Every structure is written in C-alpha cells, then in structure tokens.
Amino acid sequence: xxxxRLRLIFLSLxxxxxxxxxxxxxxxxxxxxxxxxxxxxxRNYLYLNKDKMNLxxxxxxxxxxxxxxxxxxxxxxxxxxxxxxMNGLVRSHYMTLLIHAVNKEVKDVKLVSFAEPTEYxxxxxxxxxxxxxxxQKNIEIDGISGATLxxxxxxxxxxxVKIMENNFHDKx
Amino acid sequence: MTKxxxxxxxxxxxxxxxxxxxxFALKKWGHVEGAFGREANPFLVYTKAAHYFVTPILVxxxxxxTHGHIKKYYESGMKKNRRTxxxxxxxxxxxxxxxxxxxxxxxxxxxxxVEIIHLGTGSFFVxxxxxxxxx
Numbered sequence: 001x002x003x004x005r006l007r008l009i010f011l012s013l014x015x016x017x018x019x020x021x022x023x024x025x026x027x028x029x030x031x032x033x034x035x036x037x038x039x040x041x042x043r044n045y046l047y048l049n050k051d052k053m054n055l056x057x058x059x060x061x062x063x064x065x066x067x068x069x070x071x072x073x074x075x076x077x078x079x080x081x082x083x084x085x086m087n088g089l090v091r092s093h094y095m096t097l098l099i100h101a102v103n104k105e106v107k108d109v110k111l112v113s114f115a116e117p118t119e120y121x122x123x124x125x126x127x128x129x130x131x132x133x134x135x136q137k138n139i140e141i142d143g144i145s146g147a148t149l150x151x152x153x154x155x156x157x158x159x160x161v162k163i164m165e166n167n168f169h170d171k172x
Numbered sequence: 173m174t175k176x177x178x179x180x181x182x183x184x185x186x187x188x189x190x191x192x193x194x195x196f197a198l199k200k201w202g203h204v205e206g207a208f209g210r211e212a213n214p215f216l217v218y219t220k221a222a223h224y225f226v227t228p229i230l231v232x233x234x235x236x237x238t239h240g241h242i243k244k245y246y247e248s249g250m251k252k253n254r255r256t257x258x259x260x261x262x263x264x265x266x267x268x269x270x271x272x273x274x275x276x277x278x279x280x281x282x283x284x285x286v287e288i289i290h291l292g293t294g295s296f297f298v299x300x301x302x303x304x305x306x307x
Contacts, residue, residue, distance in 0.1 A: 025205035065210065087209025092199060092216060096208040112208050150279035
C-alpha cells in the first residue's frame with residue numbers, strides 16, 4: 001500500500017513537471033530578458049510562407065537557413081522594440097546573436113552562443129559599436145582582424161533582421 | 173613497396189576517405205536543433221579530429237614510397253600503371269593544396285567551391301589508388 005502511494009506520488013509529479021518543463025523557453029532565461037524584467041515580453045515568431053520566402057531571397061540574395069525566426073516583442077514603458085535571436089554558420093560551427101531593434105535601429109547586440117574557437121569570438125566592444133546602426137541604410141561594419149567569417153556572419157544576421165524590420169514587422 | 177607499407181597506406185586511405193565524407197555529410201545535413209537555433213553535429217568535432225590525424229599519416233606514408241616506388245618506376249620508363257600512378261600524384265597534390273586552403277580561406281562561397289573540389293578529388297583518389305593496385 002505504501003509502495004503504491006509512493007508510485008502514485010512520483011507518477012503525478014512526473015505528469016505535472018514534464019509538461020511544465022517543456023513550456024520553459026530557454027531564450028527567456030537569458031540575462032538580457034532578466035535585465036528587462038520590467039518590460040512585457042511577447043513571443044512573436046516569424047514563419048516565412050512562400051511569398052515571404054521569395055521576398056527574403058530577393059532582398060538577401062540567397063535563401064535563409066531557416067523559415068522560422070525567433071522574434072520577441074519587448075514592450076517597455078518608454079519604448080517598444082523587437083528582439084531577434086539570430087543563428088548563423090561561421091565556419092563549421094554556429095554563432096547566435098541577440099539583436100534588439102527599436103525604431104528601425106540596432107539598440108543592442110549580445111552574443112548568446114559561439115561554438116567556434118575563442119580567438120574568432122567577437123569582443124563585447126566590437127558588438128557595442130553596432131548599436132545605433134539604422135536598418136534603413138546599408139549595414140557596413142568594421143572587420144575583426146583574423147576573424148573574417150565572424151564579421152561576415154554578423155553582417156549577414158544583421159541584414160536578415162533589417163529585412164524583417166523593414167518588411168515583416170507585424171506587431172502583436 | 174613492402175606488404176606492410178601497402179596495408180598501412182590502404183588503411184589510412186580508407187580512414188581518411190571515410191572521415192572526409194562523414195565531415196561533409198555532417199556539415200551539410202547533420203546539424204541539430206539547439207536551444208537557440210541550429211548547432212553543428214556534436215560528432216563533427218571528433219570526425220574532424222580523426223581526419224586531421226589520419227591525413228598527415230597518409231601523406232607521410234606516400235612520402236615513404238616516393239623513393240622506392242614512385243621515383244623508381246617513373247625513371248624505369250615502365251608503361252604499366254603509369255597513367256594511374258601519375259594521376260594519383262597529381263590528385264594527392266591537389267588534395268593537399270585544397271585541404272590546406274580550406275583552413276585559411278576567408279570567403280564562404282570560395283570555401284564551399286574548394287570543399288567540393290577537395291571532396292571530388294578525394295573520392296577520385298581513393299578510386300584511382302585501388303585501381304592502380306589492382307591493375
């Protein structure tokens with residue numbers, strides 16, 4: 001009887017925790033969102049249909065790696081913006097950037113993950129230098145000496161955000 | 173060329189070809205979905221390490237047969253297997269050059285183009301190396 005009760009407790013705990021665990025979004029666990037805890041965050045993923053994909057391809061010059069983009073609306077007291085979790089291939093491994101866009105400008109760029117060797121990793125001050133870039137102009141960024149592919153990937157990710165900000169900005 | 177030399181050469185050739193093809197496949201189709209998007213396959217690191225370990229051994233083993241096999245038969249003027257032998261020498265030179273270039277090329281498009289040449293030449297080299305032995 002005791003064993004049956006224990007089994008029932010474990011089973012109910014399992015049934016409760018597994019679905020809840022599945023609902024936890026690891027992106028919202030990032031320090032950026034913790035620092036903006038006073039703002040309202042809404043998940044607003046962008047799914048590219050055939051027309052959007054064609055437009056994207058036309059603007060970018062090639063097909064995007066994925067048809068799903070991780071986008072969040074960040075609604076603070078003074079401003080509203082979008083946060084993009086952008087993922088791109090550097091050489092053999094991927095890097096992930098968090099790009100905060102407000103009023104068609106780069107507000108903040110943070111490095112979320114970088115799987116290539118650390119010597120190719122973009123420095124914090126280099127990423128900070130991207131703040132304030134307008135999505136209405138061509139995005140030109142200074143290269144990182146010895147890390148050309150990191151620079152190219154960052155530029156490519158910013159260009160993808162530029163296309164989304166200028167064409168698919170349907171707010172929730 | 174001794175029998176041992178030939179066996180080591182064939183084993184390292186097969187390992188280099190297998191790891192090379194696996195690297196291409198894992199990079200092209202093997203990416204996995206992580207918490208923040210795409211991630212490279214976790215086996216890619218080990219496959220690359222295996223390829224980087226085996227290929228210098230293969231080049232070294234080819235070096236060991238240069239004097240006693242390649243130079244000897246080239247200078248003797250023997251016609252049998254001459255064409256396949258010469259094509260093997262040319263392909264191994266292309267393989268080494270493209271393989272080293274892949275580590276330093278800074279343009280993704282050029283890198284992809286060189287990757288395809290490296291893969292194609294590598295496959296051709298494996299085929300021709302065994303054909304050379306069988307003939």
